[in-house]
Amino acid sequence: MLDTAALSTLLNQPQKIVITTHHKPDGDAMGSSLGLYNYLIQLGHHAKVVAPTDYPEFLWWMPGNEEVIIYTEQTEAATQLIAEASIIFCLDFNNLSRINQMGELVRQSSAVKVMIDHHLEPEDFDDYRYWNINACATAQLVYTFIVEELQRPDLINADVATALYTGIMTDSASFRLPNTTSAVHRIVADLIDAGAVNWRIHELVYSNAPENRLRFLGYCLSNKLEILREYNTALISVTNEELKRYESHTGDTEGIVNYALSITGIRLAAFIVERTDMVKLSLRSTGEFPANEICKKYFNGGGHRNAAGGMSTLSLQQTVEKFKQILPEYKTLLIQ
Incomplete structure (x- = not known):
């Protein structure tokens, strides 16, 4: 060195x-x-x-x-x-x-x-x-x-x-x-x-977003947001077809996961998106909840405790189901 x-x-x-x-x-x-x-x-x-x-x-x-x-x-x-x-x-x-x-x-x-x-x-x-x-x-x-x-x-x-x-x-x-x-x-x-x-x-x-980006955000929040109250978790999943429908470009999905995390009582939020070659995940959490641990252990990723990312070679639906199946393991931390 x-x-x-x-x-x-x-x-x-x-x-x-x-x-x-x-x-x-x-x-x-x-x-x-x-x-x-x-x-x-x-x-x-x-x-x-x-x-x-x-x-x-x-x-x-x-x-x-x-x-x-x-x-x-x-x-x-x-x-x-x-x-x-x-x-x-x-x-x-x-x-x-x-x-x-x-x-x-x-x-x-x-x-x-x-x-x-x-x-x-x-x-x-x-x-x-x-x-x-x-x-x-x-x-x-x-x-x-x-x-x-x-x-x-x-x-x-x-x-x-x-x-x-x-x-x-x-x-x-x-x-x-x-x-x-x-x-x-x-x-x-x-x-x-x-x-x-x-x-x-x-x-x-x-404050520099194209119209389609705002409409896409609105669509995600109105139609794709899922609340899992038992685990204080919020989830948004988006298909590649939905990205194309809103002419999504690089960066247009950035920050959407934070809207899910902003809901009162939510401790873990996930944005799961289908890309051309794989499914990608962005996780955000509050307090001591280890979002990076989930990404590292289950989704070939990592990051920081409250902000992490990963990927999956499964289909979008299979990845969403896998994410949901992991939550019981972390229930104690999520409902504190």
Whole structure:
């Protein structure tokens, strides 16, 4: 493992740097990646963000987004960038399977691999690890990496601050989750002072939806919401055909599970959606209920205690039934 001093020495000279994050990137994935990108280009590095797949349109406004390379759309260019990189930053994931086909390219690369992440159980593929499971967002860790590890608070400019604010805001559910500590609020205050326009960022992320997305949300809440009162659990399941009917795009299902969790008395919420190649699950919980345990144990996934995800090769209906059959095992925790 490299230490901070050795990494700092490397970064003192211009490098070819690739920054990548998990497939179907969310606000923290792109916020942390573009925050780091906007920091590195100030130092004269040749840096590029390479995303494994596309990501929601409501994140396209962030500074530096026009420079992002999407692997599935620009495979040759992305492959060349990875092959030529001297440093690869891996943000908001800790297992190379999370970047799909890019995983083996990164594994085989001779570049120094730097992981900055806050998820459990990291895979041992990195040369330098900046990892804290108690952080509310990877964007929070990118901030402390720049300010505390690299000692460059002077380079937190408006572009860096805007991207990092977006990452922290989205992964903390707008600063509502338990790991949104006083330290996080102090970081956010610094980002606002550096030029992040907080009200505008909220508007661009949360008040920037196409009509079909709102109609789809209404359909889910009116027709697909199922309440399992015996287990204080709410469930929404959606077929691929229903996604097509509402012309759903990447990011359109994001956050729907939170509406189910917002119901009085609900401790566990699930959003289960049929995709082209598999069924995906998003779980959210309150208090000490271990949503990540269910995803890890039964659905080839994981995540945080109150926010986790998984997948299933069963049909949508079979996956829903499997989820329901698991609930009696957790009844004591759910009805506390």
